Amino acid sequence: MNRILVSGGAGFIASELAEKLSHNEANRIVVVDNLQTGLRENVPQGKHDNVHFIKCDVNSWRDISSVFFAYRFNYVFHYAATVGVQRTIDNPVMVLNDINGIRNILDLSKNTGVKRVYFSSSSEVYGEPVEIPQNELTTPLNSKLPYAIVKNIGEAYLRSYWQEFGLEYTVFRFFNTYGARQSPDFVISKFLRAAELGEDITVYGEGLQTRTFCYIDDNVDACLAAFYENQVVNDVVNIGSNKEMTIIELAQKIVEITGSSSRIVHLPPLEEGDMTRRMPDNSKMMQLLGRDLLPLEDGIRRLVEARSGILG
Ligand SMILES: NC(=O)c1ccc[n+]([C@@H]2O[C@H](COP(=O)([O-])OP(=O)(O)OC[C@H]3O[C@@H](n4cnc5c(N)ncnc54)[C@H](O)[C@@H]3O)[C@@H](O)[C@H]2O)c1
Numbered sequence: 001m002n003r004i005l006v007s008g009g010a011g012f013i014a015s016e017l018a019e020k021l022s023h024n025e026a027n028r029i030v031v032v033d034n035l036q037t038g039l040r041e042n043v044p045q046g047k048h049d050n051v052h053f054i055k056c057d058v059n060s061w062r063d064i065s066s067v068f069f070a071y072r073f074n075y076v077f078h079y080a081a082t083v084g085v086q087r088t089i090d091n092p093v094m095v096l097n098d099i100n101g102i103r104n105i106l107d108l109s110k111n112t113g114v115k116r117v118y119f120s121s122s123s124e125v126y127g128e129p130v131e132i133p134q135n136e137l138t139t140p141l142n143s144k145l146p147y148a149i150v151k152n153i154g155e156a157y158l159r160s161y162w163q164e165f166g167l168e169y170t171v172f173r174f175f176n177t178y179g180a181r182q183s184p185d186f187v188i189s190k191f192l193r194a195a196e197l198g199e200d201i202t203v204y205g206e207g208l209q210t211r212t213f214c215y216i217d218d219n220v221d222a223c224l225a226a227f228y229e230n231q232v233v234n235d236v237v238n239i240g241s242n243k244e245m246t247i248i249e250l251a252q253k254i255v256e257i258t259g260s261s262s263r264i265v266h267l268p269p270l271e272e273g274d275m276t277r278r279m280p281d282n283s284k285m286m287q288l289l290g291r292d293l294l295p296l297e298d299g300i301r302r303l304v305e306a307r308s309g310i311l312g
Contacts, residue, residue: 002026002028002074002075003073004027004029004030004075005029005030005032005077006029006079007031007058007076007077007080007105008038008078008080008120009033009079010031010033010039010040010042011037011042012038012042012179013177013219014077014120015043015181016179016181016217017077017223017224019044020220020224021224022045022048025047025048030051030052030054030067030073032054032080033053033056034055034058034080035055037082037087058104059101069112072112072113074115075114075227076105076109076114076117076118077120078117078119080098080101081101081120082095084183084186085273086185088146088147089272102150103157105117106158110161114167116170116233117161119155119169121151121172121173121236122147122174123240123278124145124148125141126139126142126143127141127144127145127275128275129142129278129279130142132277133280134238134278134281135238135281136235136236136281137236155171168233169234170233170234170237172226172237174219174240175212175214175280176212176213176214177213177219177240178213178216178303179217179299180303180306181216187211187250188250188254191250191254192258192300192304192307194262196258196307198260198261198262201254201263202265202266203247203251203264203267204268205266205267205270205274206266207246207251208247208248210244210245210276210278212241212242212243212279213241213243213245213250213299214241215241215293215294215298215299215302217294219239222289232288237285240282240285241282242279242280243293243296244277251264253296253300257301257304
């Protein structure tokens, strides 16, 4: 039996991960989350009654240590973090406090016999792009903002705990991921909502900054392949799509798919944190996944359907 801790499991990505983990009877999953941005109802029931939720702050040693002592995990997925471009820019100290959470998770993992820690890093560690596509090994990291620095420090801690204590790790560098449970302030959810209501779709600056968008199932399935097949051990993998598109193209696509009457309007550019380009070399991820990524149009249609189910 695998005893697995999933931190941040009331949030978007980790709740989907916990749900798929729960399909396997051999997994016992404990989800911890302080509900800062996550929702209690996102936590799956567990197909085999094998998911347990504990409201808990991973940045507090007192809170998280008792969970580790009670359950003796084999594997940890550490996905809890303060997220969101605007939230992380507005609350830099809160973001930096997440370093405490990373240290708590690693100290407790090394001291209680955890076999491997999986960490959700971010494409933000690459910062303003020095080369495209961004490769795990050859592209230099260029982290400047607190959120990106925390992810970079997290990666350094994982490597160091492996080097000094033999605690195994896997780093997932997530690029933009989207799906039905994503918070409404993320670009695709925001544009979809505006399009559905016929409101203006607002784009920062000229909207020529590019992003790639990865459907949630592709993210989770690649990460689970790494887990079940013992791949990417003590290593890093980019998790994202390599189909680059400008934000203005994304807005146009959403208007087209939803048949909306919304206008696309421009706001002044963000002062910081809006990288000009981002695009992974995702060849390692594609090997893990063993199938094509879901095209963005199909993913957006799935979201529209899911939302009409909720609204209708
Ligand atoms: N969504 C993306 O496109 C993306 C891209 C790059 C990296 N990531 C990373 O993936 C992970 C999951 O992000 P998400 O998009 O699902 O965001 P999310 O906000 O939906 O999930 C984060 C979860 O962590 C919880 N949390 C925050 N601080 C906590 C703490 N101190 N203790 C316990 N729980 C805490 C929140 O309540 C939330 O449920 C994060 O580490 C994020 O940095 C996401």
